[in-house]
Amino acid sequence: MKVNTPFAKARTTLHLAATALSCLIITLATHRATAQQATYCNPVDLDYTYMVVNSHKNISYRSGADPAVVGFRGAYYMFVTRSMGYWHSKDMTEWEFVDPEKWYFQGSNAPAAFNYKDSVLYVTGDPSGIMSLLYTDNPKKGDWKAVPAILWNLQDPAFFIDDDGRSFIFWGSSNVHPIRGYELDTRQRFIPKGETVEFFTLEEDKHGWERFGENHNHPTLDGYMEGAWLTKHKGTYYMQYAAPGTEWDTYADGVYTSDDPLGPYTYAPNNPISYKPGGFINGAGHGSTAEGPGGQYWHFGTMAISVNYKFERRVGQFPAFFDADGLMHVNTAYGDYPHYAPSDPDRQGAFTGWMLLSYNKPVTASSTRGDFAPPHVNDEDVQSVWVPEADDEAPWVEIDLGEKSTIRAVQVNYNDYESDIYGRQDSLYHQYVIEASLDGQTWRALVDKSDNYEDVPNDYTELSQPAEARMIRFRSLHVPTQNLAVSGLRIFGKGAGKTPAMVKGFGADRDRDRRNVTLSWNKVKGAQGYNVRWGIAEDKLYNAYLVYDKNDLELRSLNTDQEYYFTVEAFNENGVGKASKMIHTD
Template identity: 65%
Template sequence: MKKAYYIALGFLLYCVIKVNPTFGQATYCNPLNLDYTYMIYNAHQDISYRSGADPAVVKFRGEYYMFVTRSMGYWHSTDLTNWNFIRPEKWYFQGSNAPAAHNYKDSVLYVAGDPSGSMSVLYTDNPKKGDWKTVPAILNDLQDPDLFIDDDGQAYMFWGSSNKFPIRAKTLDRHKRFRPSEKTYELFNLVPDKHGWERFGENHRDTVLGGYIEGPWLTKHANKYYMQYAAPGTEFNVYGDGVYVSDHPLGPYRYAPNNPIAYKPGGFANGAGHGSTVLGSGNQYWHFGSMAVSVNVGWERRICMFPTYFDQEGLMYANTRFGDYPHYAAGTSKQGAFAEWMLLSYHKPVSVSSTVGEFSAQHIVDESIKTFWLAAANDDKQWVQIDLLKPATVYAIQINYHDYKSDMYGRIPDLKHQYIIEGSLDGDNWRVIVDKQDNQRDVPNEYVSLTSPERLRYVRYKNIHVPTPHLAISGLRVFGKGEGKKPATVKGFQVRRHQDKRDVTITWNRQKNIQGYNVLWGIAPDKLYSAWMVYDDNKLEMKSLTTDQTYYFAIEAFNENGVSEKTNVQEVK
């Protein structure tokens, strides 16, 4: 009897996997669900908030380490998906600032990034223990450092965080306590008059202040040196990373024509700048960056990651299309690919246990990390219920908690979020689909892929415990597949380039039953590497182009049922 049962079960699993070969594969969703540290920058103003930014991610002895600004430690992972915080034996007193990290031949892991700008280089061969030792020399006047040791053993220090000075470099003598060269090399600076995406402000609209060039990170690939840099400012939706390419670490560097290479100005969480690039399993690169929350203060941020590639011509690019929707995780057979689970909760009716002031329930489903619902209490009587209006297959759920007057500072131990999520087809009969009532982890940007998909119309979050004095949620995002029709191809797509070649106006015809659109563009018809997600509207003012570059544009529409075919590609000179 048992043998027959297991044969039948095996056959069923075979059929499921045959029909859906990605069944059971891990996924992830930006912003990443890390137990972010509470910052102390603004404690004197009683402003409390979590933040994670400027990630330096390196592979060391087959595993991964992530160093993040002012986190009072760092994170470790074996798979680039599940991260655990390490409290090192020795570390920077106030945490590292815009840290650098470098793995030298799997023998030693180096880091640098003292907030003062004057720093020693730390090193260890046991980062899990964190017995960091100090190279007895001080490097001065560095902000946003990047330590790089080439295959020939020559070491370099790059740095830059300024709206005036360029990315700069010194050579370091590893055999003489990383003694820096007398000469300082100037590599490149922003050219906002030519490169539209380097202009300051939200949507690059500030014409008074100059943008900041920040966060250099050097990646060597196919004997070329890819110097990544961030602009124009961390608090803006258009914060991204560009790249210059050279045959030598000290240049001369050539501006990549498809810049910015990591750019995510639209959607739930914006920004993709000041990051690092690491090679994962299967020769898949991943680019980590910073996303803006910027509600409590401009420095309130989260970490993101995007699959990253080098095309046949050596162009580097990160794929940010549907960049805050579920994607297949590192190490899976489809790693980096969009899972094609659509957003089922967008603008759907929400009912809640209680509400305070203007922080209404609809903020939970408005696809903005900057708005949030605030409950009257943080106890186990609080709940949120979303009516998806029609039955759909739910695959994953993301809960983004918000810090409202949290009055918490520094690295606080033993924080945890506890809750359950229930689902129903009729609103009367409920079943638990996510059970975290005994959870002991701190999960401020919780993402859960269901063990098996659930056909539901209603989704209900029931709070049990949050570590903060208030229960506030900026997004309860339900992902899956609707049972209706996906959109038709967009009509009336037009791109008009302005006299200022950095700017274009893009318009298209409105469609019914549409959530939003992805505007796609690049420097060739087969290189539409950049994407801008637009909800509800049928117009986009884009100010991120390079003046002397020809571009190609297309657009696709999406709703809870899927994504349309792209329009024909338009050339814009």
């Protein structure tokens, strides 16, 4: 994602000169990102494309959604809705944008991708729904060619070639129609072969998580079923699908299984399999599952921002598994905290245990515009934003962590407040310095991005060495947008105090409407929040919901014919406490 263009450098010459004096205080003690980061933090930091679909309304926003990730010849490729290109990675950790020689003008829409025996990479997903099947043996170059046949009236397609050479197309994006598919004639230009098969549709009266709206609580509209993706594992076909809607905190993926690509398919009892309704940024639906380094599976999904427009989105990455009973599941617990990356072969996918040091700590800033107040940078809400005054030439924001803490990583999340940018721009970059202090008087640079020429809208930096500090100050030097706007300045590490005690008084009241359960527990002294876990057996607590500053939760995502087990754990900046006694509901 380097953009070391002379034009980009020229734009910042005057600004860098003006800040040179302040930059002299940066010493050799500066902590920079490790040469190869061993951890990552959602949302994935890509140079997301600015959408043009609402340019006629002067609505400017970045978005990345519906990621289709596949391996090809020892590397990985990520195709994202309307991105005017795609991304390449050697390790599924660091991603570099590919500007292909030939591509869809607006980018693919809800793309499908498939690696056929490391010889050809296929992609489809034209925004019109009437599409060609593209192929290349050099995706890094992007000399795509089209199969001489058109696939008609397909939305959110999934393309799949089985081990025996049979090929299939699946699709669906509707609050009425089911996921459907048919076989393609591999020898005849992938034209349809056989009749269309209807696989399954939403059953909202049985599956609480398929209901539309924030917390599955829209009063009138039905949920959407979309985003088919087929994964074959040990002879079983896992047909994944998304519901109930991309703009909601509840956007998730479920799965049906079969012993044949054309079904019949059976609903998995632990659905939804990829679900993240709590925390800083929500959503884990409409994505793909890919085998990464060392054979570890990863699920990539869509996360919602929905501030400038309802389809303002980001990409999330979560470790995925198949248990001994063949149940597919995705670990989203603490899913927007640092985890070990695919580039770390021994620990990949594991939670680092680095906690949030900055949450709701005292904040001051150089200036504030209107209601876009400084506390919005650390309230763990991606939809709230700090914006300084327009004439603030040296904006900064400062957080008092309250005590000396060990800092391991930082994440800066920018927002597109009145950005007025459209399409794919090559000269975008962010520059800033994050400084640390023990006393608020003597400062040293913790992260130095003053010479950065990369576009990093969700910039995550793992420190090369842990740092001790109490005060953190972010100084913005350059943003590509008209206005600086920060939705999250997140400081990770460990505090010097005690982890919270075990949660007590945990209870569950399952409603007459068995899709819903109300959970409550006693507050734990010193807790920032709580992580609720649940599942279909004591050893299958595959779902999680993180909440801050509350000791109850209305969970509306259950399946009516399923029994469940629940537990909850308290956490704070010092770590995670012991889980409560487990509760079973019939």
